Amino acid sequence: ETNGPAMKALEVATPKRTKEIIAKYGFSFKKSLGQNFLIDQNILHKIVAAAGLDKTKGALEIGPGIGALTQHLAAEAAKVTAVEIDARLIPILRDVLAQESHVEVVHGDVLKLDLKQLFEEKFADVSKVSVVANLPYYVTTPILMKLLEEKLPLENIVVMIQKEVAERMAAKPGGKEYGSLSVAVQFYCEPQIVCLVPHTVFIPQPNVDSAVIKLALRDKPPVDVPDEAHFFRIVQASFAQRRKTLANNLTALVGKERREELTQLLNGCEIDPVRRGETLSLEEFARISRAFLEAGWRG
């Protein structure tokens, strides 16, 4: 059943076909929009397979380019909505996807769209929704944080991103990759790096390494956090200056005059005040946040 659309996808995502489309429409890549198009069927296949789509589910694609990944998604999902910022790509996408009545192209900036409304409009009839994309690298973090913070009803997010960013998202406490991005992502999701990807699968080739990461959305956070905004303030402050101790970084939140009380509070949480933020688990950040709130410190 997947043979037909997969064959068509094959047409779009080979280097030859991609170059033909670009020539036919006189398209020129805009580096400022992070335009690096995928030309490798295996990678496209891996990305889509990781999302676990079926004909009851929907997919939101961010930045469809000339539709290579979109066609693979169309073969697997009941409904695909693809948001593309570049007006020059809209007629190309409409042509390439003309046969796919369950695919809709939306012209817009994903960072400015009302995604809750988009979900209500486009995905009312599907059981679950995945975000699947080869993301523009210059806005990876804002896009992912928007998807997570708006608490959209997502099953998972499978995205191609810069390898270093993927490693930071999946990092465990104790290493130099671990930071506020790791905590934020792991608060909402279970991350898993699906595969590392060489430069050669893109036109034009990016000058950074890439990886596909899958973020499976959690039903609820893995730690007990009564006030999410406060928890993230504690996390941000703890990583503010990486070479400083936890106590030094958190002093910035409570004021120097409370330094002694802060030390006691951390000791009460069984967290050594001279540790660095990068060694703390989500559970330890949650413990500090709860202790602050109990002490009446908003931070």
Ligand code: SAM
């Ligand atoms: N999906 C295509 C592929 O894999 O071949 C293209 C991926 S390319 C890395 C990123 C795409 O995102 C480009 O088509 C670019 O124009 C688009 N884009 C960049 N910023 C965007 C934004 N803020 N909102 C929506 N699309 C955006």
